[in-house]
Amino acid sequence: MIITFQNVSRYYNEWPALENINIQVQEGEFLVVSGPSGAGKTTLFRHIWMGDLPSSGAVEVVGFRSDRIRRSDLALLRRKLGIVFQDFRLLSDRTVYDNVALPLQVAGTSPKAVRRRVFSLLAEMELNHRRGSYPHELSGGEQQRVAIARAMVAHPVILLADEPTGNLDPEVSRRVIDLLIEINSSGTAVVLATHDPRQVPAGTARFLYLDRGHLVNPSSWDGYEQL
Amino acid sequence: MIHLIKNAVREGFLNIKGKLASFLITILMVSLSFMVFDIFLVVSWNMGTVLKKEQENVGIEIFLLENVTEVEAVNLADIISGMDGVRSVYYVSPDEAEAVFRADLPEQADLLTLLGPQFHLPASIQIALHPNYRTSEKVGGLARIISGMDGVEDIVYGKEYLPGLTRAVDILEELVILAGFVLALSLSLIVANTVRLAVAKKALTVQIMSIVGAPGWFVKMPFLGEGLLTGIAGSTGSLLLTGAVSWMLSSSLPHEFLPGKWIMLVLILGASSGVAGSWLGMKSGIPKPRS
Numbered sequence A: 001m002i003i004t005f006q007n008v009s010r011y012y013n014e015w016p017a018l019e020n021i022n023i024q025v026q027e028g029e030f031l032v033v034s035g036p037s038g039a040g041k042t043t044l045f046r047h048i049w050m051g052d053l054p055s056s057g058a059v060e061v062v063g064f065r066s067d068r069i070r071r072s073d074l075a076l077l078r079r080k081l082g083i084v085f086q087d088f089r090l091l092s093d094r095t096v097y098d099n100v101a102l103p104l105q106v107a108g109t110s111p112k113a114v115r116r117r118v119f120s121l122l123a124e125m126e127l128n129h130r131r132g133s134y135p136h137e138l139s140g141g142e143q144q145r146v147a148i149a150r151a152m153v154a155h156p157v158i159l160l161a162d163e164p165t166g167n168l169d170p171e172v173s174r175r176v177i178d179l180l181i182e183i184n185s186s187g188t189a190v191v192l193a194t195h196d197p198r199q200v201p202a203g204t205a206r207f208l209y210l211d212r213g214h215l216v217n218p219s220s221w222d223g224y225e226q227l
Numbered sequence B: 001m002i003h004l005i006k007n008a009v010r011e012g013f014l015n016i017k018g019k020l021a022s023f024l025i026t027i028l029m030v031s032l033s034f035m036v037f038d039i040f041l042v043v044s045w046n047m048g049t050v051l052k053k054e055q056e057n058v059g060i061e062i063f064l065l066e067n068v069t070e071v072e073a074v075n076l077a078d079i080i081s082g083m084d085g086v087r088s089v090y091y092v093s094p095d096e097a098e099a100v101f102r103a104d105l106p107e108q109a110d111l112l113t114l115l116g117p118q119f120h121l122p123a124s125i126q127i128a129l130h131p132n133y134r135t136s137e138k139v140g141g142l143a144r145i146i147s148g149m150d151g152v153e154d155i156v157y158g159k160e161y162l163p164g165l166t167r168a169v170d171i172l173e174e175l176v177i178l179a180g181f182v183l184a185l186s187l188s189l190i191v192a193n194t195v196r197l198a199v200a201k202k203a204l205t206v207q208i209m210s211i212v213g214a215p216g217w218f219v220k221m222p223f224l225g226e227g228l229l230t231g232i233a234g235s236t237g238s239l240l241l242t243g244a245v246s247w248m249l250s251s252s253l254p255h256e257f258l259p260g261k262w263i264m265l266v267l268i269l270g271a272s273s274g275v276a277g278s279w280l281g282m283k284s285g286i287p288k289p290r291s
Helices: A041-048 A071-078 A096-105 A111-124 A140-152 A170-185 B002-017 B020-056 B070-081 B094-104 B106-115 B136-147 B162-201 B203-211 B216-249 B260-285
Strands: A003-012 A015-025 A030-034 A056-061 A081-084 A158-162 A189-194 A206-211 A214-216 B059-064 B086-092 B124-129 B152-156
Touching (some): A003 A041, A041 A189, A140 A170, B020 B162, B020 B216, B059 B070, B059 B136, B070 B086, B094 B106, B136 B162, B162 B203, B162 B216, B162 B260, B203 B216
């Protein structure tokens, strides 16, 4: 297992953001975590990259346990993860190339290896012609592809995508989901948070539903019928 | 590791490049604050030099009774030269005293002629002291011992001005330390505020770096470097400005500029307050990654 949640609960001022969550994710799996706004999807993601730690229970991600992790281990854990956000989080004062190269640069990769990897990845994602552009010069779809390229550049074991299509039109959203499926088919585990699980074709992923911090049976989720 | 360090340095330069104007303004502010300190140091240094020169002249002069022979005087000088705190002794015979009097006060030389050949200036022993014995308590203690010796008629050691001189030197040293402390603290706050603003401006960069796996030191190093550079550049700028002012005033107000050791002290103070300021700024400024 590359991700394990064992009876994880997280409370903010006694308010339960997550309650008694048990999840296991295997290597190379595609997991879709769905649920309405405020269901706890983002909190769950924060626990995976250990930007937040459980109030009780434990999370284990690629061998790092939340109850034993040291501050210095966080960087090592996060180098094994790629993270994509709804609002892209690209650095506006850096070019596409520099944004994508960042995870390699902070890991101490040699400039030659950085160049080789970034060029090949940008070519793969059809962004090579945009490598000198700044984020504000790109369309929303291009920005999200750059964000995915940044998440993938260091060959992560797990790609976490938190509502990656939230700011995109349906056509661009479909292409982003296709890209995630393609990434998953090459062996990288993908965990996708979305409020609209219909974006992901049935049979390509395992689906989990969160509602008010609890994992629920899809049929008992209020919003399921409207999907 | 070497690439990581190179990239951290590059991040530092990117930080500065992104806000060159505000960085230069901060350096100017630091320079001006340090200039106040530098001017205070120049004044202190020159006052200190004058006071130290005065202190170097602190010694004891013993006037001997008329009946003390030259042999007895030399013996007394030998005993005194073996005492703690005495660096050297010099016996001044009546003839030498008269020669000195005539040389130093030629306009009053007639007075000796008037008093006749029977009058002799008293023989004396001049005592030079080790530097750490030039305080009023130590000189006073030594003078009390010597005044009880046979053949001593009078003893002179500047007991009127010596306590004031010693106190002035002490106060000056305390003032320099206090001003250095206050200035280091205020400079640290200036730099801390600047770095805090820089961190706030770079919040997304800091968050993303942390999320993509940058080690903590990699995130912090550019800001620490910025603080260090601000401190060094600010203190260097202040020395140049103070040097220019000092040069302009040198003809109308003769004085010395700071010695090398004090210049180094200003630079070290600048560098350390810059780093301390960055550390303070980062402590309150670096955000936790949010999702």
